[in-house]
Amino acid sequence: MIRSVNPFAQEPRYELVTRVLRTNIQRGTLPEGLVLLEGPIAAVMQTSRGPVQAALRQLLSEGVVRRFDGRGYLVGAEGKDIAPIRRDLGEFNLEIPDDVDDALQTRGTWRHVYDEVEEQVASCQIFGEFRIVETELSDYLGVSRTVARDVLARLQERGLIRKSASSHWIAGPLTARTVREKFELRSIIEPAALRLAAPHIRYADVEDLLDRIDSGAKLSSELLSDALLELCIAQAPNTSLVDMVRSNRLLLTSVNRALTLLGLPNDEATIDQYRTLFDLVARHPIDSASEYLRDHLQIMARRSLARMKIVAVIRETGEFAPYLLPQ
Amino acid sequence: MVSPGAELASPAQIQRRRLRVRGTSISLLAQVHDQAEADLGFAVDYELLEFPTCQRVAAMEPEGYDVYEQCFHNLDIVWFWGALQPIDINRIEEWNKISDLAKQGGISKYAWRGHGDAPVRKLYVQPGGFLGPKPSRYISMLPTVLNMDSFGYDTRIFGRAERGRSSWSWLLDKRAKGRIALVDEPAIGFFDAALAAEASGELEFADIGNMTIEEINALMALLEDRRRQGYFCGAWRDGDQAAQLVRDRNVAAQSMWSPVYGKLGPELQNFAEAEPAEGYRAWHGGASLSRYLAGAELDMAYEYLNWWLSGFAGAVMARQGYYISNPDRSRAYLTPAEWAYWYDGAPAATDLPGPAGEMVVRAGSRRPGGTYEERASRIAIWNTVMDEYNYAARAWDRFIARVHDSASGDGGTV
Secondary structure, three states: OOOOOOOOOOOOHHHHHHHHHHHHHHOOOOOOOEEEOHHHHHHHOOOOHHHHHHHHHHHHHHOOEEEOOOOOEEEOOOOOOOOOEOOOHHHHOOOOOHHHHHHHHOOOHHHHHHHHHHHHHHHHHHHOOEEEOHHHHHHHHOOOHHHHHHHHHHHHHOOOEEEOOOOOEEEOOOOHHHHHHHHHHHHHHHHHHHHHHHHHOOHHHHHHHHHHHHOOOOOOHHHHHHHHHHHHHHHOOOHHHHHHHHHHHHHHHHHHHHHHHOOOOOOOOOHHHHHHHHHHHHHOOHHHHHHHHHHHHHHHHHHHHHHHHHHHHOOOOOOOOOOEEEO | OOOHHHHHHOOOOOOOOEEEEEEOOOOOOHHHHHHHHHHHOOEEEEEEOOHHHHHHHHHHOHHHOOEEEEEHHHHHHHOOOOOEEOEEHHHOOOHHHOOHHHHOOOOOOOOOOOEOOOHHHHOEEOHHHOEEOOOOOEEOOEEEEEEEEEEEEEHHHHOOOOOOOEOHHHHHOHHHOOOEEEEOOOOOHHHHHHHHHHHOOOOOOOOOOOOOHHHHHHHHHHHHHHHHOOOEEEEEOOHHHHHHHHHHOOOOEEEEOHHHHHHOOHHHHHEEEOOEOOOEEEEEEEEEEEOOOOHHHHHHHHHHHHHHOOOHHHHHHHHOOOEEOOHHHHHOOOOHHHHHHHOOOOOOOOOEEOOOOOEEEOOOOOOOOOOHHHHHOOEEEEOOOOOOHHHHHHHHHHHHHHHHHHHHOOOOOO
């Protein structure tokens, strides 16, 4: 589950426009008396007129702009006698903060490029430590630095990269210890969350899934793992705990996907275990499912550690994406 | 047009039965090959590869072989790639005669098991497809050849050490500076270096058989420091390269495998096999079955596996200094003098031949380390694929590349 960390991504557009205009007026970029018209503002901000209208009304109520005899609004508070300045908005070098700009016109752009970057960053780590150069990343992807930063923020959220002491973005090396620790945490928090979730699980959904497994449907272990999370564990009413479960899984999911893409055999031997697990959840006291989940996670941990060893035979070709610098 | 009659008249096309064996120089010897073909009545095709290459292609291309001959430690790679199928011990005639060192982890109940992964920890197939020491009907690899390795040293520098007076620390010793070489295999040479670092007191590992990232970094930093100071003159991947280093580079201390001593001629006068105070680095080889093997080919593979433990191959192994997992069957194929020297640690009654008949042991000399039991009781560590193997192996490869770069700077070839 990838969630945006850009604080503006969820904000209504009119508020973003309001924010930009207010800031530019307060800084004096847009001088007192300037006539603000919906059309040119919408064009500069690459948005429709609706949000601009709403933004201007908001600024009017704040006393940042005022009405006058002509069409549009004047910059400045009510009560002063100011001659209207009619000039092209383009002349004023309107300042639009990157993240607002990103949120306004490229909402979701990072999503188009994220998967590719995640794959490259997750798989390079088995070969060692890399520095990620932000400018190279935006050049490589052909996106703004804002979008590149957004991508990096999400990689950080997944635990795939970190900031070094000198503020460089660093990826890897991926170690067995990291994987072991993630699984240790999983086996502490997931069985606990499953217990809390018991009264809230929709058992009919679990039964449906069991029917699909029994009917021989080809379900990947990734899908079953997700189903266990969404149908069962995430039903726990403690949202902090569920968030912790989710974020702790992110790195493991990325790594697993990267290893498979590198050519490692997929681990499909666990489907029986999921079947047992769903059966215990749906038809038995939750303690048994919770205990079984703990065992299941220990087995998964051993399998993952085994995968971490066999990846050693994948030869380094030396061909990494240009934004990845081997350290 | 070919008439039906012509088809009937043509001679039957008899495809000669073939068994494809992939492995290393440890066990893929011409003498073994020729005798196997003679005894088994089918063709045996050997594909001989270097350790790391062998491991990689065995894991990723299991359709390319029927039988895989390698060491137990690399099961961590090949087994978990899903390249192999379990061996049914009910089809192994000599199973009950295979030594406790392979099946229990030590030559007796009380013997020290050594650090790292004793072969028994990878021997039995456990529930869930894991490998472990709990006996079951199915095994991952049939234990065959094994040895306890040490290093070789120049007696003019270190003196001819009495038993137990040599130390792995000599692989980092100032006296040998510029004349030290390591075996280039990250589950083998890495531990020679780790033993040297501990023996010299420079580093201490909480568990030398399963080192942490910090410990690996510390070891690599130590090796890199010595490399910069010019300690290393090369690294080798097979016995011929090792022998060449002794001859051409006048090596004073290096990782060694037993057959290499037999390849040294006059150099042997001043180059001795160590019996390290800290104990040996041991390994166990064996043979596994490709996952694709079935039907008649699978039967041939079992025939070949059983043949391996029927005596002849074990005798060939003994002549290059290696032991076999069921020594009694091989005794009949060795002269009393050979048995006494290789297994009992007695002085050679006569000159003794190597696998190809060339003289490799002079009459009167003794095998360093003593009897099989003495050597097997002094295992410090087994070749091991640690949890952080991927990290360690890549760090090791980078280090070895730098060793080769700096060694070739003065005109070397190995």
